[in-house]
Amino acid sequence: MNCYLLAYRLSLYLTTFTTFVLGCFILLKAQRNKTSLIYVAFLFSLAGWSLLQVSLSVVSGSEKLLLISRLAHVFIIILPCLFLHFTYLFLDIEKENRKTLILAYLISLGFIALLPFKAFIPGVRYLANIKYFPTAGPIYHFHCAFFYMLVILCIYELHRGYRNSKGLRATQLKYMFWSAIIGFSAGSSSYLYVYNKPMFFNPYATFGVPLYVLTIAYIIYKHRFMDISLVLKKTVIYGIIYSLSLAVFGSIVMLLGQLAMPAVNQGLIGLSMLAVFVIVSMVKPLDKFLSTLTDKFLFRERYEYHKTLREASQGMIRIRELDKLLNLIVTIITKHVRVKQAAIFIYEKETNAYVVKASRGRLKIPKNYLKVTRHNPLLKYLLKTKDSIVCEELKLILKQGPSIALKEVIEKLDNIEVSICVPSFLKGKLIGFLLLGEKLSGEMYSQEDLSLFNTLSIQAGLAIENAQAYEELSRTKDRLFEAEKFASIGRLAGGIAHEIKNPLASIKTFTAYLNRKFDNPEFRSKFQRIVGSEVDRINHIVEQLVTYAHPKSLQLEKTDIHKIIEETLSLLENELKKAKVEVKTNYYPKNAMLSVDPEQFKQVFLNLFLNSIQAMEHNNGELKELKVSTYRQNGCLKVVVSDSGEGIHPEKVPLVFDPFFTTKESGCGLGLSIVKSIVESHRGKISVKSELSHGAAFCISLPLKNSPERKLLLRDSYRMLAPAKTGNTRI
Helix, strand or coil, X not given: CCHHHHHHHHHHHHHHHHHHHHHHXXXXXXXXXXXXXXXXXXXXXXXXXXXXXXXXXXXXCHHHHHHHHHHHHHHHHXXXXXXXXXXXXXXXXXXXXXXHHHHHHHHHHHHHHHCCCCCCCCCEEEECCCEEEECCCHHHHHHHHHHHHHHHHHHHHHHHHHHCCCHHHXXXXXXXXXXXXXXXXXXXXXXXXXXXXXXXXXXXXXXXXXXXXXXXXXXXXXXXXXXXXXXXXXXXXHHHHHHHHHHHHXXXXXXXXXXXXXXXXXXXXXXXXXXXXXXXXXXXXXXXXXXHHHHHHHCHHHHHHHHHHHHHHHHHHHCCCHHHHHHHHHHHHHHHHCECEEEEEEEECCCCXXXXXXXXXXXXXXXXXXXXXXXXXXXXXXXXXXXXEEHHHHHHHHHHCCCHHHHHHHHHHHHCCCCEEEEEEECCEEEEEEEECCECCCCCCCHHHHHHHHHHHHHHHHHHHHHHHHHHHHHHHHHHHHHHHHHHHHHHHHHHHHHHHHHHHHHHHHHHCHHHHCCCHHHHHHHHHHHHHHHHHXXXXXXXXXXXXXXXXXXXXXXXXXXXXXXXXXXXXXXXXXXCCEEEEEECCCCCEEEECHHHHHHHHHHHHHHHHHHCCCCCCCCCEEEEEEEEECCEEEEEEEECCCCCCCCCHHHCCCCCCCCCCCCCCCHHHHHHHHHHHCCCEEEEEECCCCCEEEEXXXXXXXXXXXXXXXXXXXXXXXXXXXXXXXX
C-alpha cells in the first residue's frame, strides 16, 4: 500500500464519516422543515459518493467497478441541485427561482437516466496511484460543465445574500460562502482523475470536504446554523477532530506495519492489535488534550473570556458592597466579552420594580433611571419562561407564527438595542436580570455563551443576596452602634451633670458678689480667672460629649494610643471618684503611635472602663483597682484592661463578645460586641481572661504596622485568645 493511496482512502473515509454524522445530527437536532431535510439529503449524498468512490480502490472486477462508478455518479449529479435548493430555501428566495430549480432537477434527472449508457461512462481504467477510475464519454463533458455551472450559481447566491444581510444571517452566510468554495473545490478535484490530469494537490485536496463539514459544525455551534441549539459541548467539531486524530494515528501504524512486514499478514494483524491497545490507553489523555486544544485554538477568544468570566463568578461571592459588585460584573463583561453595552436590573422593594443599578457601554443607562414593572412584556416573558432571551431567536420564532407577546418583547429589546437578556433566579424568585447588547465583533452569542451567562447569573444571584444581606446588616449594625453609644452617654449623664454643676456653682457664687465687689480689683481679677477657667472646663466636657455622641465612619489618624486612654479616663474622672476606684497605668513603650480612629477607640476604652467600674460596684470595703498597661509582643501592641471585680463565670467567658449577651440586670448586651467589631476593623484582636472573685482582664492586640479595613464589620464567629499577663504593671 503506497502513501498516495493511503491518503486518498483516508480523505474519503473521513468525508463519509463526517458528512454522515453531521447529517444525522442535524436530522435529530434541527426542526423538521424543508430546509433542514434538503440539507440532510445533500450531506447523505456526499457520504454516499465518498463511500462508493473509495470502493473503486478496494473492489476488483470490471463489471462491479463500472456499476459502483455509475452509482457514485448518481450522488455526484444530484449534489449541486440539492445544494442549490438548500441555498434558495435558506435565503428565502425559492419562490422567485422555482423555474431555475425545476430546470436544474430535470437536467439532473436526465443525466441520471443516461448513466447506464456508454456515451456517459464507457468503462473504468487503472490508475497507478489509486487503482481504478471511470472514463469519460461525450455526455460526461456536459455533465461536468453543468456541475460547475450550478456550483458557481450557488456560490454567487450565497455571496449576494451575505452582502444584503446583517447580524446573525450575515455571519452565517459568510461562513457558508467560504466553506462552500472549500468543499466544492476539494470534492470536484476528483474530476481530474477522470481526465487523467491529477495535480500536485491530489490526493490531499479531498480533505477539504471534511474541512467543509468542520466549518458547518463550527457555525452550528457558534452561530446556531438552522436554529440548532448545540447543548453538548462542541459535539460535532470535537468528534471530527477526535476521529481525524485516531484515523491518522491508525493509518501511520498500518503504513509502518506494511513497510516493516510487506509479506506477513500475521505480523500486520499483531501490530494492528498493538495499535488498538495503544490507542485505547491514550484515549483519556488524548480526550483532555484535544478538548483543551479545541478551546484554545478554534475558540481562542471565547476560551479567554470564558475563563475570565468563570474566575470572576467564583470571586463575586466575596464582594460585600452591592454597587461595587454590580459595577464589577458589567465592567468585566463589556471589557472581556467586548459587548456594546451591559446593564443590570435589580428588584427594588420600595418601588416594587426592577431598576437599573449598574450600566456600562455605548448606551449607558443612568442609575435608577429606567424601571421595569411587572406589567412590562419583557418581565412577563422572563417570569413565564425562566430562561435567557435571545432577540434573534425570538425574531425567528415570530416568523413561524404571529404572537403579540413576542412582538412586544422584541420591541422592548430593540428600543434599548439589546441582544440577549439573562435572568437571575434565586429560590424561584427573579432578583434581577442582565441585558447585553451586540458584540463589537459582530459575532452572535453561542449556546456556550448563554450557558456561561446562566451560570454567571446564578453566582451573581448568590453574591447579590449576600451583598444585600451585608448592607442590611451594616445598617442594623450602625443603628445598634449608635444605640449603644447613647446608652453609654446615659450612663455618663449623672457624672457629667455633677461635673458641670461644680463649676456652675462657683460661677453663681462669684456672680452673687459681683455687684458688691465689682470695684475691688483683686475680686475682678480672681473672678476673671476662676470663672473663665470654669467655663472652659464646662466647654471641654460638652465638646467631648458631642464628639463622642456624633456617629462617624472610620477616620484613621496616626495617634498615640496612650493619649486616647488618658482622655477617656479624664472623661470618666467623676465616675471613678464616685465609685472610689483607683487607676493604675503602666505604659511601655512611652510613645505608642498607631493608625487608628481616635473616636472609635475612645468608645472601646469607655466601654471597657465602664464595665470594670460596674464589675467592682459590690466590692464593699475591698480594694477597687482599674489597671491599664501596654507592651510590645510579636510585632503587636498589647493593651490590657483589668479590674479587681467579681469576675466572669467560666461558662460565660466564651459568650461575652456575642451580641445581646449580658450578665447585667439592665443593658442590651451590645457593648463588648461593638468593642470587638471596632478592634477587628483595625485588624486587631481582643480576648478576655477571668476567674471568679479575681476580676477580669481584657487584652487588645493591635499590629504596629496597621492596615485596617475602611468599614466596620460584624463577624459571625470569633476565636478566643489567651490574654497577656499583667503582673509587671506598676503604679
